Amino acid sequence: MEAVTPAAGLVQPDVGDAHEDARGSPPAWRLLAVLCTLLGFGSISTDVYLPALPTMGLALHAGAGPMEWTVSSYLAGFSIGQLFWGPIGDRFGRKRPIAVGIALFVAGSAGCALSSSVGQIIASRVLQALGACAGVVLGRAIVRDLYAGDRAAQMLSTLMTVMGIAPLLGPIVGGQVLALAGWRAIFWLLVGVGVVIMAALVSIPETLPRERRSMVPPGRAIAQYFALLRDRRIVVPALAGGAFFAGSFAYVAGTPLAFITYHHVPPRYFGLLFGSGVAGIIGSNMINARLVARLGGRHMLRLGGVLAAAAGVVSAIVAMTDFGGLAGLAIALMAYLCASGLIMANSIAGAMTDFPDRAGAVSAIVGAIHYGSGMAGSAAVGLLADGTPRPLGLVIAAAGIACLASVACLRPGAVARRI
Incomplete structure (x- = not known):
């Protein structure tokens, strides 16, 4: 493999040498492991406690709606926090802000463990999210520091394939x-995960050299978000991913009720059923990693939008009619999640392609749009909760159609552009 140095436009050996070179590049497996964990913080922090939602609701005397808000509050903190960490990472480098974020994540996880009410859980989840999002937004920026264009999309798909193990195993664990x-x-357990990744962070190099760091104060950089938000090259692909995320987190928030409460799946088996959808995500990311360099990100994103819309409509029909029972619902939802590999990596890479010197800020905007949309999707499921899978199906259908509409607004050459 080869990596592009964005600043110079040169091609140099990948960081995947067997041993660290003179510049301090780590072995490929170590960098891959750390990046997968950083990018997987969002799913790690949520998927692992999903089987416990009904039990937590009983223990804390809270209904399904308030418990689903523990997912939405996390996404709210995750979305807003990225706007803070992006400029910080562009100004001070990647590693130190990530370390501070992990410390906040550990504090928030401990707060959740010590909570005695659903309100305390929600507040701790916000703190947990504000810390976890540093790893996600700056982990993507690290990928952009090392790779560009469709190569970045390919690497993001590879990372998402590997880190797909986390949401696959999370509910089971x-x-x-x-x-x-x-x-x-x-x-x-999440406290322990944070401590381990903090220790592992020491072993990887800083990927943003001092000469490429932004001299704009973080406060002014945050104000400059408004200028970036007027750029179609960022906003349109980000909205496509955001619409899909709304459906994805509707799935996260709604499936515990749909599978465990409505269809009476024992909590210890929930992870296996939840994992079937995650397996679809892993498979589609593998397909995207193999095909994106040949077909281009725009084409793959278009295919993903069509699949998301079609599967979303089928999910709504199955949820409304109960056609096929548990199996019918699980298959329809899995089909929706299969679009993830075709949409998410290409959405992120497409938005970041033309902005190598603002990778942190653009990554923050993309993340805020994605997770803000995810918050809206999960919140909608909670607000519409009626004890059936119907709200879940309707929200996923709306998300899939909105994703396809956003893809249709892409200009020719967008996303597929190579640097």
Whole structure:
């Protein structure tokens, strides 16, 4: 593999040498492992406790709606926090802000474990999210520091394929921890994850050299978001991914009720059913990683939009009619999630392609749009909750159609452009 140095436009050996070179590049497996964990913080922090939502609701005397707001509040903090970390990362480098974010994540996870009310859980989840999003937004910026264009999309797909193991195993692990030690132990487990990744962060190099760092004060950089938000090259692909994210997090917030409460799936088996959708995400990311360099990101994004819209409509029909029961709903939702690999990496890479010197800020905008949309999707499921899967199906259908509409607004050459 080869990596492009954005500043000079030169091609140099990949960072995947067997040993660290004179510039301090780590072995490929180490960088891959750290980046996968950083980019996976969003799913790690949520998927692992999903099987415990009904149990937590009973213990904290809260209904399905308030418990689903523990997902939405996390997404709100995740969305807003990225706007803060992006300029910070462009000004001070990637590693130190990530370390501060991980410390906040550990504090928020401990707060969740010690909470005695759903309100305390929500507040701790916001703190947890404000910390976790530093790893996500700056992890994407690290990828952009090292790669460009469709190569960046390919690398993001590869990372998403590997980090797909986290949401695949998360609910399974969470279900077992719930059965063995109770729901609070799940959050103590997340504290341990934060401590481990903090230690691993020491082993990777800083990817943003001082000469390429922004001299704009973070406060002014945040104000400059408004200028970036007027650029179609950023906003349109970001909106396509954001619309899809609304459906994805509707799935995250709504499936515990749909599978466990409505279809009576035992919590310890929820992870296996949830994992079927995640398997679709992994498979589609593998396909995108193989085809995007040949077909281009715009074409793959268009295919993803069509799949998301079609699967979303089918999901709504199945949820409204109960056609096929549990199996019918699970298959329809899996089909929707299969569009993830075709949409998310190409949405992110497409928005960041033309802005190598503002990678942190643009990554923050993309992340804020994505997770803000995810918050709206999960919140909608909570607000519309009626004890059935119908709200879940309707929100996913609306998200899929909105994703396709956003893809249709892409200009020729957008996303597929190579640097």
